[in-house]
Amino acid sequence: MLESVQVCLFDAYGTLFDVNSAVARYSAALGENANAVSSLWRQHQLEYTWTRSLMNRYADFWEITREALEYALDTFGISADARLINSLMNSYLSLTSFPEVDDALRELKSLGLTTAILSNGTAYMLGEALRVNDLAARIDVCLSVDDLKVYKPDPRVYQYACDRLEMTPQQICYVSSNAWDLAGASSFGFRTVRIDRHHHKREYLFETIHHEERSLSAIPALLRPHRQIGSLL
Numbered sequence: 097m098l099e100s101v102q103v104c105l106f107d108a109y110g111t112l113f114d115v116n117s118a119v120a121r122y123s124a125a126l127g128e129n130a131n132a133v134s135s136l137w138r139q140h141q142l143e144y145t146w147t148r149s150l151m152n153r154y155a156d157f158w159e160i161t162r163e164a165l166e167y168a169l170d171t172f173g174i175s176a177d178a179r180l181i182n183s184l185m186n187s188y189l190s191l192t193s194f195p196e197v198d199d200a201l202r203e204l205k206s207l208g209l210t211t212a213i214l215s216n217g218t219a220y221m222l223g224e225a226l227r228v229n230d231l232a233a234r235i236d237v238c239l240s241v242d243d244l245k246v247y248k249p250d251p252r253v254y255q256y257a258c259d260r261l262e263m264t265p266q267q268i269c270y271v272s273s274n275a276w277d278l279a280g281a282s283s284f285g286f287r288t289v290r291i292d293r294h295h296h297k298r299e300y301l302f303e304t305i306h307h308e309e310r311s312l313s314a315i316p317a318l319l320r321p322h323r324q325i326g327s328l329l
Contacts, residue, residue, distance in 0.1 A: 097306060098287055098319060100266050104204050105257060107272035108215035111291055113225050117192040122184060129172045136171060140164035145216055145247035154245040157216045161188060189221060193229040196313040201234035203316035212237040214257045216247050237261060249280020271315060275299035282306070289315060
């Protein structure tokens with residue numbers, strides 16, 4: 097099933113970049129609710145993208161991220177002055193990549209695969225995350241839904257990736273840690289790999305996830321035999 101893969105396409109937030117690292121830097125200021133704030137921030141960040149897509153009322157991911165942060169802070173009664181909000185938002189621009197990301201991307205490129213990102217984040221947000229983690233050279237193409245003004249898992253987003261990459265769905269291996277994103281990608285026709293770092297139960301069982309791994313480190317080994325087979329065909 098992976099013999100035809102030419103592109104390894106990654107989700108960004110939660111897959112390449114640790115979304116909890118933004119709050120971790122300010123845990124002292126947020127107190128005992130820091131982890132809960134991080135979780136609620138992420139939850140509503142995603143919910144707002146889905147709701148706005150269904151309402152046809154697009155706002156870019158930076159605006160949505162700020163709205164979700166303000167809601168999370170207010171929910172826990174944390175006094176959120178402009179300085180704290182700006183600090184947390186700037187922290188989101190420099191999320192820490194997961195430890196294995198650099199090596200995994202380097203190995204995939206050595207196999208002759210195109211490496212790409214398909215993300216809800218704006219081009220600026222993604223560019224900053226790649227820059228601060230010194231990963232820009234590891235990614236060949238960086239795609240943002242902001243070009244379409246609709247969020248994943250709308251099928252138009254995955255079609256946009258095919259159009260930009262000039263590939264069929266079967267030529268793209270899509271890697272994500274987000275179950276809802278994988279469901280959309282699989283439904284569209286991508287070959288999908290779930291990265292489950294925390295041993296979560298499978299979700300969205302009405303869609304097939306083709307492979308499941310604990311870390312991005314496993315992706316090169318997963319694709320290498322198929323690259324060798326493909327070269328012989």
